[in-house]
Each structure stands twice: as structure tokens, then as C-alpha cells.
Amino acid sequence: MKYQPIDSQLFIKNRKNFASKMKSNSLAVFNSNDIYPISADSTMPFQQHRDIFYLSGVDQEESVLVIFPDCPKANHREILFLKETNDHIAVWEGEKLTKEAALKTSGIKTVYWLKDMEKIMFELMTQCDTVYINTNEHYRANVETETREDRFTKWLKERYPAHQVAKSNPILQRLRSVKDPIEIDLMQKACNITEKGIRRLLNFIKPGIWEYEIEAELMHEFLRNRSKGFAYTPIVASGNNANVLHYIQNNQQCQAGELILLDVGAEYANYSSDLTRTIPVSGKYSERQKAVYNAVNRVKNEATKMLVPGTLWADYHVEVGKLMTSELLGLGLLDKADVQNENPDWPAYKKYFMHGTSHHIGLDTHDYGILTEPMQANMVFTVEPGIYIPDEGFGIRLEDDVVIQENGEPFNLMGSIPIEADEIEDIMNS
Incomplete structure (x- = not known):
């Protein structure tokens, strides 16, 4: 990113505000955007999904945020799942967020690699009653492309059909409209x-x-x-x-x-x-x-x-x-x-x-x-x-x-x- 680091207190406050609006014993999940292909090996420049950025400051693809205020395990009340970085990726694509850097950016202490997400999500889903999914309900939205968020929602509802589903968007519409x-x-x-x-x-x-x-x-x-x-x-x-x-x-x-x-x-x-x-x-x-x-x-x-x-x-x-x-x-x-x-x-x-x-x-x-x-x-x-x-x-x-x-x-x-x-x-x- 070209911009200067942003004070993580912004994202800590945004998550706290969001969590205060959630139903009891519920969790919310937010996905980064895809990197969209053009043709051959070409892609469009990455643009982060604004909701996960608003709540975490993470400006990187293949990232997932989970907010679970009532989780029995205190260290699972806020979780970031990130694409695992290594020396090879650093050489070919540039440096990705380490767990330490993610903490500094977001204020979230619990960071796992994305490969562990399904296993950890199973544990989390056994502990909650409601899951907030993040649909696009903006009054100008007219989206035909299936997003990473859409695919995740489809997977989640198929894997956990007995859970209640709630919407993140009405909460975010109100929170994001009033600026810090x-x-x-x-x-x-x-x-x-x-x-x-x-x-x-x-x-x-x-x-x-x-x-x-x-x-x-x-x-x-x-x-x-x-x-x-x-x-x-x-x-x-x-x-x-x-x-x-x-x-x-x-x-x-x-x-x-x-x-x-x-x-x-x-x-x-x-x-x-x-x-x-x-x-x-x-x-x-x-x-x-x-x-x-x-x-x-x-x-x-x-x-x-x-x-x-x-x-x-x-x-x-x-x-x-x-x-x-x-x-x-x-x-x-x-x-x-x-x-x-x-x-x-x-x-x-x-x-x-x-x-x-x-x-x-x-x-x-x-x-x-x-x-x-x-x-x-x-x-x-x-x-x-x-x-x-x-x-x-x-x-x-x-x-x-x-x-x-x-x-x-x-x-x-x-x-x-x-x-x-x-x-x-x-x-x-x-």
C-alpha cells in the first residue's frame, strides 16, 4: 500500500461498535474480495472489500474476519484468517501480512492461516446459534458477478443448515455512514x-x-x-x-x-x-x-x-x-x-x-x-x-x-x- 499506516484504534472501535449490535450468541464473517482475472495470467488490480477493511484495516486478498463476542474462548472472539506467507511468496509477489503485522494493523491478537479455517469454523459454529452473512444491499448495487463473499455464504448455509442467519449489512449501513x-x-x-x-x-x-x-x-x-x-x-x-x-x-x-x-x-x-x-x-x-x-x-x-x-x-x-x-x-x-x-x-x-x-x-x-x-x-x-x-x-x-x-x-x-x-x-x- 502507498498510504501511511492507519491507527489501529479505528478498527478496534469499529469492531466494538459492530459487536454491540449483534444478537446474543452470534458470530459474523467478512471476506476479502477476489482478485479478478482478465485473461491468460492477467488480473485486475486488487481492491479490498470495504467492509473487512472497515473492521480490520486488512488490505490483502484471501483474508477472512470473524467476530464472535460471546465465544466461550476469549481468544476466539475476534479472529483473522490470512493467506500463509513464506519466503517464496515474498520473492514473487512481495511481502504479505505476517501474524505480527496483522496484529499491528488490526489490533486482533488471534491470527490463523487460512488453511486452518474450516477446522476452526466447525468449532465456532458448534458454539453459536446465529451467523451474520455479509450481503450487498446498497441501493445502487447491481452485481451479476459471484463474489468470494457469495461463495462463502453458499458454503456456510450448505454446511450448517440448522443455524439462524442474520444480515450484517443493516448494521454496517448505519455504522459506516457516520464517520470517525x-x-x-x-x-x-x-x-x-x-x-x-x-x-x-x-x-x-x-x-x-x-x-x-x-x-x-x-x-x-x-x-x-x-x-x-x-x-x-x-x-x-x-x-x-x-x-x-x-x-x-x-x-x-x-x-x-x-x-x-x-x-x-x-x-x-x-x-x-x-x-x-x-x-x-x-x-x-x-x-x-x-x-x-x-x-x-x-x-x-x-x-x-x-x-x-x-x-x-x-x-x-x-x-x-x-x-x-x-x-x-x-x-x-x-x-x-x-x-x-x-x-x-x-x-x-x-x-x-x-x-x-x-x-x-x-x-x-x-x-x-x-x-x-x-x-x-x-x-x-x-x-x-x-x-x-x-x-x-x-x-x-x-x-x-x-x-x-x-x-x-x-x-x-x-x-x-x-x-x-x-x-x-x-x-x-x-
């Missing part, structure tokens, strides 16, 4: 790396460059600051490409007078940042572009103020819709008749702003969080309104990541990244 100060620190580092990338671009972008060159500049800056790269597939969308919400081809040349919509963010220690800025290729916005830009920025600023404890996500989006409707009327994109005759299920503003304004962010870019429950302090949300005008050849979206505070307005993790149109012009032309 250590987590907020890590997210701030991801945002700071993103800032370095954006400032680099403001001195790089000019007519004639290609979208992929911009992507390359960002990747260079991210890597040199201990990130492994983008937190999600980057969007570098010049001109009308910005009106494709998930444009990721990044293969067009940027022309004078166009805008570039950049939806990009660095990861750090598996934590995401998620930023959008819309920048003039020639270093100056046209009068119309600036009017739309400032309208989006006003909506973003007012929407941010609504992210306070107790706010309901659905109500928040209704209020943001009202703000956007007012701005679109001012820009002449809507008229009063459009609003009076709108379909309540698809309000008039949706013609120009068709996506949501905010989502949870953390270990996942679209992070865990139950959207039907009120917002709480130390949740982190994006704020990302946009106006998309294909007929005029541009789209504008602005986005920051903010931490809900117990009192007062949210804290903007991206507050030092240029966003005002005049400031962006000044930097580009300095």
Missing part, C-alpha cells in the same frame, strides 16, 4: 490530493489539448501523493460531452471557447473524494457560461446549508428542486407556464437537472447510508447540482464533499479548492 474523526482525516487527505490535481490542471488546460491528457495529469499528481489513483472512473468532458452524465471515454480534443466538466477525485487509503469543477478551455467564461455557472454555484451553496442533523434526504431534494427552478426561470430556460403545468413526478427543472444533489461518501464513492433515516452529525455527503444545456453545447456541474456538523453549517472538505468563476479565471490567466 480518523476517517474524516483520511478523507481530508484524499481531498487535499484532489486539490493538487485541480491546481495542476488550471495551469495546464488550453485549447487543443485532449481529454485524456488532462486525465494523465491528474493521475500523475495523484500517484505522486500516495494515492493509488482515481476513486472512481474519471469524467473529463469537454463541450457537449458534459451533457452525458457518465461520459468516461475522455478521448476528444478540447476546443477554444468550450467548457470542460471534470468529475474526478483521488482515493487515499481506500477512502474516496468526489469533486466536480467546470473549467473554461480558453481561460475565460463567456457571459452566458458564467451566468449559468454562478446559478449552479448559488444552488450548491444554499443546498449545502440544508445538510444538518435531522434533515431527510427526500425532503432535501424537494427543496433543492425549488432552488433550481428559481435559477432556471432567471436564466430563461424555464417559464412560469412550464412550472405551472409540470408533472409532480418529474418537475420541470428535471429537463436541465435530472440527477440527485447529494449522496453519502466514504470508503465507497456512493457510500453506505440509509436514505430514509434522518441525517446525523459526522455523515459526509457530496453536494453536486448541475445544469445541462445540449442546445447551447455545454453542461455545468459543481461538487464538493461536506461533513455534517452537530451545530452550524457543514464543514467543506474541499473548501480550499478554487470554485468561484472569477478565481478560476484569475489562476488560469496568471
Whole structure:
């Protein structure tokens, strides 16, 4: 890993919080992700399953975590199973976690090699009544691939059919959505790396460059600051490409007078940042572009103020819709008749702003969080309104990541990244 070691107290606290929500005499199991093959002997870069990372800090394939708070054997209340390392593996693949290193990373004292897992699991399963399985129940999840977690669940239910089964995900949805100060620190580092990338671009972008060159500049800056790269597939969308919400081809040349919509963010220690800025290729916005830009920025600023404890996500989006409707009327994109005759299920503003304004962010870019429950302090949300005008050849979206505070307005993790149109012009032309 490129990132600096994380204080194991974070993972100790996360396990304690999870264990406190478990049924009596139950255990929970969490698996690492697979390394996915491409073809021949090629594989995709490993990405750790965020749940086992959240609970242990282990960032390695073929790892399993067991939490069993009521186990009769005190040393089996927390167990890590790891792929056995040896000198041969160290030479060919690099150093893997030793038992001593796993303890230092996670705070878990009992570490076994994975080859012993079935035998030890048999003992554990004779001592518990309920087993928590870890299913993916995120509201955006649409997974066709069978995961290592899926295979384990299938094996477990076949081998131990008499046990009750419970779900880890509802517990994790609530725990992971409220960030520990250590987590907020890590997210701030991801945002700071993103800032370095954006400032680099403001001195790089000019007519004639290609979208992929911009992507390359960002990747260079991210890597040199201990990130492994983008937190999600980057969007570098010049001109009308910005009106494709998930444009990721990044293969067009940027022309004078166009805008570039950049939806990009660095990861750090598996934590995401998620930023959008819309920048003039020639270093100056046209009068119309600036009017739309400032309208989006006003909506973003007012929407941010609504992210306070107790706010309901659905109500928040209704209020943001009202703000956007007012701005679109001012820009002449809507008229009063459009609003009076709108379909309540698809309000008039949706013609120009068709996506949501905010989502949870953390270990996942679209992070865990139950959207039907009120917002709480130390949740982190994006704020990302946009106006998309294909007929005029541009789209504008602005986005920051903010931490809900117990009192007062949210804290903007991206507050030092240029966003005002005049400031962006000044930097580009300095």
C-alpha cells in the first residue's frame, strides 16, 4: 500500500461498535474480495472489500474476519484468517501480512492461516446459534458477478443448515455512514490530493489539448501523493460531452471557447473524494457560461446549508428542486407556464437537472447510508447540482464533499479548492 499506516484504534472501535449490535450468541464473517482475472495470467488490480477493511484495516486478498463476542474462548472472539506467507511468496509477489503485522494493523491478537479455517469454523459454529452473512444491499448495487463473499455464504448455509442467519449489512449501513474523526482525516487527505490535481490542471488546460491528457495529469499528481489513483472512473468532458452524465471515454480534443466538466477525485487509503469543477478551455467564461455557472454555484451553496442533523434526504431534494427552478426561470430556460403545468413526478427543472444533489461518501464513492433515516452529525455527503444545456453545447456541474456538523453549517472538505468563476479565471490567466 502507498498510504501511511492507519491507527489501529479505528478498527478496534469499529469492531466494538459492530459487536454491540449483534444478537446474543452470534458470530459474523467478512471476506476479502477476489482478485479478478482478465485473461491468460492477467488480473485486475486488487481492491479490498470495504467492509473487512472497515473492521480490520486488512488490505490483502484471501483474508477472512470473524467476530464472535460471546465465544466461550476469549481468544476466539475476534479472529483473522490470512493467506500463509513464506519466503517464496515474498520473492514473487512481495511481502504479505505476517501474524505480527496483522496484529499491528488490526489490533486482533488471534491470527490463523487460512488453511486452518474450516477446522476452526466447525468449532465456532458448534458454539453459536446465529451467523451474520455479509450481503450487498446498497441501493445502487447491481452485481451479476459471484463474489468470494457469495461463495462463502453458499458454503456456510450448505454446511450448517440448522443455524439462524442474520444480515450484517443493516448494521454496517448505519455504522459506516457516520464517520470517525480518523476517517474524516483520511478523507481530508484524499481531498487535499484532489486539490493538487485541480491546481495542476488550471495551469495546464488550453485549447487543443485532449481529454485524456488532462486525465494523465491528474493521475500523475495523484500517484505522486500516495494515492493509488482515481476513486472512481474519471469524467473529463469537454463541450457537449458534459451533457452525458457518465461520459468516461475522455478521448476528444478540447476546443477554444468550450467548457470542460471534470468529475474526478483521488482515493487515499481506500477512502474516496468526489469533486466536480467546470473549467473554461480558453481561460475565460463567456457571459452566458458564467451566468449559468454562478446559478449552479448559488444552488450548491444554499443546498449545502440544508445538510444538518435531522434533515431527510427526500425532503432535501424537494427543496433543492425549488432552488433550481428559481435559477432556471432567471436564466430563461424555464417559464412560469412550464412550472405551472409540470408533472409532480418529474418537475420541470428535471429537463436541465435530472440527477440527485447529494449522496453519502466514504470508503465507497456512493457510500453506505440509509436514505430514509434522518441525517446525523459526522455523515459526509457530496453536494453536486448541475445544469445541462445540449442546445447551447455545454453542461455545468459543481461538487464538493461536506461533513455534517452537530451545530452550524457543514464543514467543506474541499473548501480550499478554487470554485468561484472569477478565481478560476484569475489562476488560469496568471
